[in-house]
Amino acid sequence: MSEKLVLIDGHSILNRAFFGIPDLTNSEGLHTNAVYGFLNIMFKILEEEQPDYLTVAFDVSEPTFRHKMFAEYKGTRKPMAAELKQQVPLMKEMLRAMGVTIVEKGGYEADDLLGTIAKRSEAAGVEVAVVSGDRDLLQLATDHIKIRIPKTKRTGTEIEDYNAKEVLEKYQVTPTEFIDVKALMGDTSDNIPGVPGIGEKTATAIIAKYGSIENAYAHVDELKPPRASTNLKEHYDMAQMSKTLATIDIDADIAYKLADAHLEQVSDLYTEEAYLLCKRLEFKNLLGRFSVEAPKNTAEEHFKKIEKAQEAEAFFASLRGKACGFYVVPQEETHDAHTEADGQMNLFGSFAMQNSGEEAGQQETAGSCHIPDFLGLAVACGEEEICYVEASEALPCRKIRELFAGSAAASYATLDLKPQLKELGMLEKKCLGTISEENLFDNTIAAYLLNPIKNEYPYEDIAKDYAGLMILSRKDLIEKLTYEKAAEKKPEEFLKCVCYMAYVAYKTREPLEKELADTGMEALFREIEMPLVFTLADMEKEGIIASGEALKEYGDKLAVRIDELERKIYEEAGEEFNINSPKQLGVILFEKLSLPNGKKTKTGYSTAADVLDRLAPDYPIVADILEYRQLTKLKSTYADGLVNYIAEDGRIHTSFNQTITATGRLSSTEPNLQNIPMRIELGRLIRKAFLPKSGFVFVDADYSQIELRVLAHLSGDEKLIEAYRNAQDIHRTTASQVFHIPFDEVTDLQRRNAKAVNFGIVYGISSFGLSQDLSITKKEAAEYIERYFETYPKIKGYLDGLVAEAKEKGYVTTMFGRRRPIPELSSSNFMQRSFGERIAMNSPIQGTAADIIKIAMNRVHDRLLAEGLKSRLILTVHDELLVETAVEEEQEVRKILAEEMHGAAQLSVMLEIDVHAGSDWYQAK
DNA sequence: TCTATTTTT
DNA sequence: CGAGCAAAAATAGAT
Numbered sequence: 001m002s003e004k005l006v007l008i009d010g011h012s013i014l015n016r017a018f019f020g021i022p023d024l025t026n027s028e029g030l031h032t033n034a035v036y037g038f039l040n041i042m043f044k045i046l047e048e049e050q051p052d053y054l055t056v057a058f059d060v061s062e063p064t065f066r067h068k069m070f071a072e073y074k075g076t077r078k079p080m081a082a083e084l085k086q087q088v089p090l091m092k093e094m095l096r097a098m099g100v101t102i103v104e105k106g107g108y109e110a111d112d113l114l115g116t117i118a119k120r121s122e123a124a125g126v127e128v129a130v131v132s133g134d135r136d137l138l139q140l141a142t143d144h145i146k147i148r149i150p151k152t153k154r155t156g157t158e159i160e161d162y163n164a165k166e167v168l169e170k171y172q173v174t175p176t177e178f179i180d181v182k183a184l185m186g187d188t189s190d191n192i193p194g195v196p197g198i199g200e201k202t203a204t205a206i207i208a209k210y211g212s213i214e215n216a217y218a219h220v221d222e223l224k225p226p227r228a229s230t231n232l233k234e235h236y237d238m239a240q241m242s243k244t245l246a247t248i249d250i251d252a253d254i255a256y257k258l259a260d261a262h263l264e265q266v267s268d269l270y271t272e273e274a275y276l277l278c279k280r281l282e283f284k285n286l287l288g289r290f291s292v293e294a295p296k297n298t299a300e301e302h303f304k305k306i307e308k309a310q311e312a313e314a315f316f317a318s319l320r321g322k323a324c325g326f327y328v329v330p331q332e333e334t335h336d337a338h339t340e341a342d343g344q345m346n347l348f349g350s351f352a353m354q355n356s357g358e359e360a361g362q363q364e365t366a367g368s369c370h371i372p373d374f375l376g377l378a379v380a381c382g383e384e385e386i387c388y389v390e391a392s393e394a395l396p397c398r399k400i401r402e403l404f405a406g407s408a409a410a411s412y413a414t415l416d417l418k419p420q421l422k423e424l425g426m427l428e429k430k431c432l433g434t435i436s437e438e439n440l441f442d443n444t445i446a447a448y449l450l451n452p453i454k455n456e457y458p459y460e461d462i463a464k465d466y467a468g469l470m471i472l473s474r475k476d477l478i479e480k481l482t483y484e485k486a487a488e489k490k491p492e493e494f495l496k497c498v499c500y501m502a503y504v505a506y507k508t509r510e511p512l513e514k515e516l517a518d519t520g521m522e523a524l525f526r527e528i529e530m531p532l533v534f535t536l537a538d539m540e541k542e543g544i545i546a547s548g549e550a551l552k553e554y555g556d557k558l559a560v561r562i563d564e565l566e567r568k569i570y571e572e573a574g575e576e577f578n579i580n581s582p583k584q585l586g587v588i589l590f591e592k593l594s595l596p597n598g599k600k601t602k603t604g605y606s607t608a609a610d611v612l613d614r615l616a617p618d619y620p621i622v623a624d625i626l627e628y629r630q631l632t633k634l635k636s637t638y639a640d641g642l643v644n645y646i647a648e649d650g651r652i653h654t655s656f657n658q659t660i661t662a663t664g665r666l667s668s669t670e671p672n673l674q675n676i677p678m679r680i681e682l683g684r685l686i687r688k689a690f691l692p693k694s695g696f697v698f699v700d701a702d703y704s705q706i707e708l709r710v711l712a713h714l715s716g717d718e719k720l721i722e723a724y725r726n727a728q729d730i731h732r733t734t735a736s737q738v739f740h741i742p743f744d745e746v747t748d749l750q751r752r753n754a755k756a757v758n759f760g761i762v763y764g765i766s767s768f769g770l771s772q773d774l775s776i777t778k779k780e781a782a783e784y785i786e787r788y789f790e791t792y793p794k795i796k797g798y799l800d801g802l803v804a805e806a807k808e809k810g811y812v813t814t815m816f817g818r819r820r821p822i823p824e825l826s827s828s829n830f831m832q833r834s835f836g837e838r839i840a841m842n843s844p845i846q847g848t849a850a851d852i853i854k855i856a857m858n859r860v861h862d863r864l865l866a867e868g869l870k871s872r873l874i875l876t877v878h879d880e881l882l883v884e885t886a887v888e889e890e891q892e893v894r895k896i897l898a899e900e901m902h903g904a905a906q907l908s909v910m911l912e913i914d915v916h917a918g919s920d921w922y923q924a925k
Numbered sequence: 926t927c928t929a930t931t932t933t934t
Numbered sequence: 935c936g937a938g939c940a941a942a943a944a945t946a947g948a949t
Contacts, residue, residue, distance in 0.1 A: 581947055582929055608930065633931055637944055665934085665941060672943045675933035683932080707934090707940095762940075769939035830936055842940040846934095850941095878934045878941085927949080934941080 005121050005258065006051040009110050009132030010058040010102070014038050014091055016133040016150060018084045026282040029453070029810075029823020031083040035091050036283055041131070041150050043289075045159070046266045049129055053121075053261040056095055057113040058088075058104040082828040090281070097273035101261040105254055111136060112249035118145050119250045121258060136182070136190070139248060141167050141175040172208045180207045180216075183243035184232075192245045193238050197231045213239050279464060287470060297469055299507075302384040303499040309395045315379070315387050316403040324381040324409040325443075325506025328374050328420040329388075329483050329498050373397055374423045375483055377404060378502035386499050386506075401425065405433025413509035415459055415501055417442040418658070421537040428538055428865060437534060443505050445529050446512040448659035449521050453821055457659060459504040466508040466515070471500055520817045528816065528854050529658065535861040535873070536656045536666075542874045542884070543651035544673070544921075548643050550689035555639030558631050565628040572621040579628055582607045595619060610772075630680070638677065638686050645671045656876070663843050664818045664850040665878060674877045678925070690921035692884045696871070698924035699890060701897040701915045702880035705730060706849045707762045713907035714815065714844065715798035719791060724909040731755040738784075738791045757788050761795065762845055764838030799841045806840035814847035815905070852905045853879060859900035867892070882921070890917055 017037025024033040046054070095102055103113050111134070118128045118140050128145045130137055141147050147162040167175050184203035186194020198206075202225060210216040216223065217236055223229040232239060263269075270289055278286050306312050377400050380386040391397045401424060412435050414420060421427060430437040444457045447465065454461070463469040477493040478486040486494040516522050570576045573593070577584045586605030589595050595615055609626065616623040645652045652671065660667040668674045676690075677683025692698050703709075708730065712720040723733040728743065735746040735754035746754075753774060760770045771781035789796040803825075806812045811821040820843040824836030853876065860881060861873045871889045875882035881901070885893045894915055901913045918924035 578947075580930090580945090583948075603928075606929085629931075633945080636946080637932075641944070661941060663941060667942055669943065672933085675931085675943065677932065679933080702934095760939080764940065766939060768937075772939075831938075834938080838939060846940060849934095880934085928947085930945085930947105932943085 002125055002127050003053065004049060004051040004127045004129070005053040005055070005117075005261070006045060006049050007114050007117055007128060007130045008042065008045075008054075008056040009114055009130070009134060009137065010056045010091070010104075011088075011110055012133040013041055013131060013150070014087065015084065017041060018081075018087070023083065025823065026280070029821055029826075030090070030281065031087060032090070032281045032283070034084055034087040035094060035281065036286075038091060039094070039283070039286060043266070045129070045131055045148065045150075046269075050266070051129070051263060053126070053258055054263045055101045055103060055117060055256075055261045057110040057117070058092070058102060059110045060104050060106045060108075082826050086826060094274065094277055097277050098269040098271055100263075100269065103254065103256060105252070108249070108252050108254070112252045113254060113256075115140055115248035115250040116252040116254060117256055120256070124258065126258065136187075136246070136248065138162055138167050138171070139175045139178045139246075140250075172204055177207045177211055179243060179246050180211075180213045182246040183213055183239055184216075186242060187246070190245070192242045194242050195228075195231050195235045195239050197227050202228050213243060276468065279468065279470075297471060299380075299383055299386060299503050300471075300496065300499075302386050303495055303503075304387045305495055306387050306389045307392060307395065309399065312389050312395055312400065312403060315385075315389065316407045318385065319379065319381050319407040319409040322381040322409050323411045323413070323506065323509065324379055324407075325413040325502045325504065325509065326380070326404070327378045327414055327498055327501035327505065328423040329376050329378065330419060330423055331373060331375050331484055332482075375487060376400070376498070378498040379404075380499070380502040380506040381409065382506075386503050388495055388498050388502075401432070405435060408434040409439075411439045411441060411509065413441040413443055413505040415442070415457075415462065415505050416444045417533050418537050418540075421534065422541065426534075426537075427541050430534055437530065440530065441505075441509050441513070442530060442533060443508055443512055444659055445533070446516055446525060447508075449525055449529065449818065450512070450515050450519065451821065452659075452664070452819070453662050453823075459501055462508050462512075463500070463504045466511040467504070469504075469507070471504075472496065519819060521819065524817050524851070528851060528858070531858045531862075532658060532854050535858050536658065538861060538872070539874055539876070540653050540655060542872050543647065543649070543653035544874050544882075544884070545650055545691045545693060546642055546646050546652045547689045547691055548646050548650075551639050551643050551686075554686065554689065555635050558635045558639060562628065562631050562635065565624050565631070569621060569624050569628060572624065579625060580632065585625070589615075589622070593619075593621070595622070630683075634677065634683055634686070638683070642671055642686075642689075654875075661850075662820055662839075664814065664820075664847040664854075666850070666854075666876065673875060676921075684922060687922035687925065688920050692919065696884050696886055697890060697917050697919055698921060699871075699883045699885045699893050699897065699915065699917045700880060700921070700924040701883075701894075701901055701913045702877075702925075703849075703853065703901065704912045704914055705758075706852065706879050706911065707845050708758055709907060709909045709911060710815070710845050710848045710852070711762060711795065711798075712909045714848065715792075715795045716908070717792045717794035717798070720795065721908050727910075731758060734758055734788075734791075738787050753784060757784055760785075761788065761799075762842065764799070764841030766834070766838070802844060803837050803840045806836070812840050812844050814844050814851050816848065816851040818847050818851060820844075820847060849879065852911070853881070853901075856901040856904040857881065859904065860896055863896050863900060864893070867896075869893070880925075882924070885917070 014034045018034035021033040021037040023031060024036060026032055092102060103117070105113065114130055114132070114137065118130055121128050122142065122144045129148050130140060130145065131148045131150065133149060135149070137147050141162050141164050143163055145163070149160045149162070151158050151160060162170070164175055167173070167178060171178060171181070173181055181203045182192065184195050184198045184206060185200050186192050206216050206223060206228065210219060217232060220229055220233050223232065275287070306315055374391060374397055376388055376390040378386070378388040389395070389400055391400055417440060424432055426432050443462055447457045447462050458473055460471050460473040463471050474497050477497045478490055481489065483494065483498070486497070516525050566579065569579055573588050577588055579585060583604055585607045589607065590597070590605045609629070612622050612626050616626055642652065647653055652673070654668045654673045655670050657667045657669060677686055709724060712724055719737060723730060723737065726733065731754045732743060732746050732751050734757070735750040736743045738754060739750055756770060756773045757765070760773065763769070765785060767778050767782035767785055770784060771778045774781065802812055806822050807825050810823070810825070811819045813819050820839070822836045822839050824832045824839065827833045827836065857873065857876055860883070864871055864873060864883070869889050869892065870886040871893050872884050873881060874884050881897065883893050883897065894917070897915055898913060902911050905911065916924050
């Protein structure tokens, strides 16, 4: 049997895959769909053909030889989309990693290389399969050269095969004649002019009869449609030139040795390099093919459960001096807890009791009189030393904690430390025996800093990204069961799951530390984020009193007015409908009542506030709807919503998430206490339900325009810095400087405009956005921005610099080294790219402000404890800190807030704060 | 589970 | 030329 060669048209197949597969992006933001699709097509073909040789040909992106001859006809091809372009080098990297022979040569198109190699190989007695999306290749078809054209259909990829026979059947001409057909009909995408007035039908008919354009010209007067006859006569030179253009060079000057392209078997492509690259690109289902070559995960075989006290003692003793990873397996899980009866309440309730005990000896007594707080502790300190120590009556939590505390390991790594601090009883203290803030390492936070745009940081992702391990996820193992239920129903899977937590922490600590060092984020991690874990744990435990009665009363008041509005709206609409359904509302307003065109649409009419605002003055029903919306929002989300989060201790314990935002800000969930109403008076009243405990007051401090000050510092703009040095109303000063008028003569409108511009600048302004904000024309807005940049030239330079830097490096950084990758900047989509540009301008500013308040939080938190005060930091809202303050400590707390917030960073402008005290959150703000 | 809307900084 | 502002979370409705 003769040998077989598979030849792939690289760009053509990559292009086909790019358009055939929906956009895929890995977590680095690299587009990967074309590479993925290419590999799928390639593997499908290889499995079918089982060839002895494999080669991929690429074009080099300079004008090709054939086209250079007729320079006037080149250049109408559209430039390649950026998302595809960036995948070309990636594809080549992948093929190289697989050891696939790549041919490319300046001056030749892939067609020519394919043609040459195919013909030479055929001459050497080899069967050839040419894979391309391009029908031009059909001219190469013979009995031994098969052209394979993949088509992506709903049912998957189907491949059309053409030997000489199939070409003749389908196109009524031989492969060689196919060139002449193309020369007559032309091809705009290939810049082949053809003969005007001759399309596919006519061309095929002519060539089928005469065999070539030369012979057709010899019988030109006999040609069937008279139009073809005259046109060919007139444009014969064009036809000849087209033929040259359409002919694939089968004698290209290349050194190609078939032997170099040898492929013993398909699995030879599954190399380790290719495996690692597939992992990086997150081709999860391709990875299965690599099973033979995949780094074998043997750790799993050593997972072990310890139930006996003696065994546990020996195990913990073996930790001494070693690096370890651990995981405290919680009994209840805060996640989803409030949906299941009142799990969360019990959890926090037990903390309240635990911490009401005496300060001294708490470590000893905590938990001793309760059921164990945690289920067990998984610890890993080597490839074969991975144990889950299960809590039981014979081996109570207290004992496990004690042994762990005395283990004297060199370092302690874990995924998601914060909840575990609570389980270990490390609230308000930074060490537990030999475990301390200094030797703890939170892998999840490290992974977040290294790539803050991921949605989640589960252990299997961290294992894959930083240790090259492919392991089963929690979901794979125990699905949605809680740990407690899993321990009972799926003990083996449970053991794997918790041991993996510890093992992954152990295994990835070093790589994560190294990456943090390589990216300059060591200090950010050690000095800001790790201490913050302790600060936040304490704040969450503390919580804030919310009065259920006050909320109820407030909600009842809203209900009265909501009823009233509802009736009125139904009357005005002439029927009852669900006002909260944008769909139904849209139909009522814009169809039934035919109000002026429902402007914005995506999946119907927009009923957003800015649309309704414009209609409200003229239509009472719209004004009522707006009020109704406002009130139902207040009632459902705040009045009714918050009550559900009040724990047994009468307080709301929000969760502050440290690994959610792309910029470095914190987020608050269950409930979100960072969007409690403020702007509208009626909503603001909700803050009256948040109270300090008896004998305490609230002291609230917020940074004044921290982002604008950060901008002044980072840009170094003297005029803006000077404006802040004058310590006057900054928006008025801006108006005065931008409009060149004396400070005292600035009108309220001018000040308002200046304020909007100041805000807009921080968000990465566009004239469109500002025009929306101020309801002015885009042109006017553009003028404001221009004048602003004229006034503060360095700001313009700074913002442009940020975008340029982001485009070059792919990310931006804050003053403290925090990174934000911006994959959107490489998008070919205008909207996506503009979005990327705004992100580039906003992130360093928002992120630096976030860094600063985090520093301030740690300092305030630590100092309240260090000074032995009773007052506690309980809330943060981006630029604001709230301290529940013992009445007699108010002056000291004010001083601490002022000093620590002020001193959190040294900028070229002062970091000013406003401090207020009050007997509820409304008054304190 | 996704979309539209609203709330905050 | 385009189409719509930075960062979040919760709710109710629709699918």
